[in-house]
Amino acid sequence: MATYEKLTPPVGGTAIRFESGQPIVPDDPIIPFIRGDGTGVDIWPATQRVLDAAVAKAYGGTRKIVWFKVYAGDEACELYGTYQYLPEDTLTAIRTYGVAIKGPLTTPIGGGIRSLNVALRQIFDLYCCVRPCRYYEGTPSPHKRPQDLDVIVYRENTEDIYMGIEWAAEDPVCVELIHHFNEVVIPANGKLGKRRIPEGSGIGIKPVSKFGSQRHIRKAIQHAMRLEGDKRHVTLVHKGNIMKFTEGAFRDWGYELATSEFRDVCVTERESWILDNLANDPSLSLEGNARLIEPGYDALTPEKQATICNEVKDVLDAIGHSHGEGRWKRMVMVDDRIADSIFQQIQTRPQEYSVLATLNLNGDYVSDAAAAVVGGLGMAPGANIGDTAAIFEATHGTAPKHAGLDRINPGSVILSGVMMLEYMGWGEAAALITAGLSAAIANQEVTYDLARLMEPRVEPVSCSGFAEAVVRHFGG
Ligand code: NAP
Numbered sequence: 001m002a003t004y005e006k007l008t009p010p011v012g013g014t015a016i017r018f019e020s021g022q023p024i025v026p027d028d029p030i031i032p033f034i035r036g037d038g039t040g041v042d043i044w045p046a047t048q049r050v051l052d053a054a055v056a057k058a059y060g061g062t063r064k065i066v067w068f069k070v071y072a073g074d075e076a077c078e079l080y081g082t083y084q085y086l087p088e089d090t091l092t093a094i095r096t097y098g099v100a101i102k103g104p105l106t107t108p109i110g111g112g113i114r115s116l117n118v119a120l121r122q123i124f125d126l127y128c129c130v131r132p133c134r135y136y137e138g139t140p141s142p143h144k145r146p147q148d149l150d151v152i153v154y155r156e157n158t159e160d161i162y163m164g165i166e167w168a169a170e171d172p173v174c175v176e177l178i179h180h181f182n183e184v185v186i187p188a189n190g191k192l193g194k195r196r197i198p199e200g201s202g203i204g205i206k207p208v209s210k211f212g213s214q215r216h217i218r219k220a221i222q223h224a225m226r227l228e229g230d231k232r233h234v235t236l237v238h239k240g241n242i243m244k245f246t247e248g249a250f251r252d253w254g255y256e257l258a259t260s261e262f263r264d265v266c267v268t269e270r271e272s273w274i275l276d277n278l279a280n281d282p283s284l285s286l287e288g289n290a291r292l293i294e295p296g297y298d299a300l301t302p303e304k305q306a307t308i309c310n311e312v313k314d315v316l317d318a319i320g321h322s323h324g325e326g327r328w329k330r331m332v333m334v335d336d337r338i339a340d341s342i343f344q345q346i347q348t349r350p351q352e353y354s355v356l357a358t359l360n361l362n363g364d365y366v367s368d369a370a371a372a373v374v375g376g377l378g379m380a381p382g383a384n385i386g387d388t389a390a391i392f393e394a395t396h397g398t399a400p401k402h403a404g405l406d407r408i409n410p411g412s413v414i415l416s417g418v419m420m421l422e423y424m425g426w427g428e429a430a431a432l433i434t435a436g437l438s439a440a441i442a443n444q445e446v447t448y449d450l451a452r453l454m455e456p457r458v459e460p461v462s463c464s465g466f467a468e469a470v471v472r473h474f475g476g
């Protein structure tokens with residue numbers, strides 16, 4: 001039984017449990033919420049109103065969220081004392097109940113915490129940052145066809161250059177590291193030639209592990225498996241042409257996972273190409289088939305020709321029977337794209353993408369770029385998900401100048417709530433909110449940030465007014 005210094009858990013309700021990384025959700029889950037600082041005072045009540053109304057309408061009282069208020073950020077310091085940005089009570093509650101939702105938090109100044117969001121991710125090992133980006137009809141967008149973009153960015157949360165293992169140029173440790181690399185590590189490698197780290201450089205380490213990559217890509221594939229049709233598609237986004245042993249390894253480990261653990265339900269882009277281009281003629285030799293799938297086959301070296309023949313044989317032996325004759329089209333397609341090309345493609349051919357699995361830094365950039373296409377960060381929800389906990393959150397900050405004025409857009413936290421309901425398997429309630437929010441925007445009942453971008457401008461509704469509009473439009 002969890003004990004708390006200053007909190008009293010709800011009397012009713014049941015905790016969500018996790019089994020093999022998946023939540024087991026009762027009909028009366030207790031969900032801790034962090035109201036958030038700044039505009040959290042406006043956004044949270046609006047969000048709770050919408051979530052409760054959707055659950056009530058969808059399940060007619062047979063399901064209900066039991067909210068448990070917990071504290072973080074400035075509000076926590078008011079209750080627990082100076083620098084108590086993330087009290088133990090809050091961690092205990094999230095550990096006990098598993099799924100939580102939070103508004104924006106002020107980044108602490110002093111007190112030893114660099115970022116509350118990063119601290120929560122680390123404490124609960126929330127290794128996937130999930131950010132869906134889709135268009136809601138009527139949202140002002142700089143793009144001509146924002147409705148074509150509907151992607152879910154899966155950004156790895158715990159590794160990569162963001163781990164913050166770095167040294168400033170003037171740090172004596174850094175100077176010594178550079179010396180050691182230049183004099184010992186690089187010469188010993190043999191393949192690095194005369195490369196040298198310039199004196200006076202700062203150094204950052206970019207660790208990418210097989211374990212970290214695969215557990216993250218596993219969640220991305222599992223998500224794609226819940227989607228329909230062409231959306232059953234995971235793209236491994238990387239810069240592996242340059243950073244072979246980090247970014248390139250992420251891609252390779254992704255393919256390895258897809259073609260081993262998920263063999264029955266996944267096909268790679270290359271495999272689908274091979275299966276689709278083989279002759280429908282059992283008497284044709286391996287070499288004859290290799291010629292069909294590789295234009296220019298005859299001009300290749302004998303070694304390359306042998307490689308292609310082997311590849312064809314391997315694909316046929318492994319999945320010819322299970323995935324051939326178009327059966328692969330029902331499966332999850334796994335392909336990969338170089339990070340810079342994905343930035344172009346989500347703008348020029350957005351309909352071709354669905355789940356984008358990325359490392360940390362690429363995911364940071366690409367999720368903001370995708371959010372911009374569909375109308376900006378004000379409407380972009382996010383979640384941080386691990387094997388024993390999940391926290392749903394706003395992607396924007398506390399916007400302090402708008403705090404308490406009942407004018408800010410609550411869309412990001414409301415949509416985070418939609419993600420939470422979907423994660424809990426309460427899809428009917430989630431669908432009501434999505435329909436309500438779409439209809440409210442299409443009806444131009446929007447907060448100031450969207451109203452000012454509409455042409456012609458429209459009169460904005462308040463934060464709470466937007467929540468009411470969403471509820472009113474639940475029927476679409
Ligand atoms: P911010 O709070 O995101 O606000 C910057 C601007 O973005 C606002 O002035 C507003 O623009 C717009 N905006 C933000 N939220 C909006 C919403 N819900 N609806 C409509 N417009 C919205 O960024 P900041 O001022 O740089 O950061 C303030 C604090 O929040 C800092 O302590 C920062 O560290 C923290 N922060 C927290 C998170 C998080 O908790 N996830 C994320 C980012 C920043 P206009 O005034 O032009 O309308």
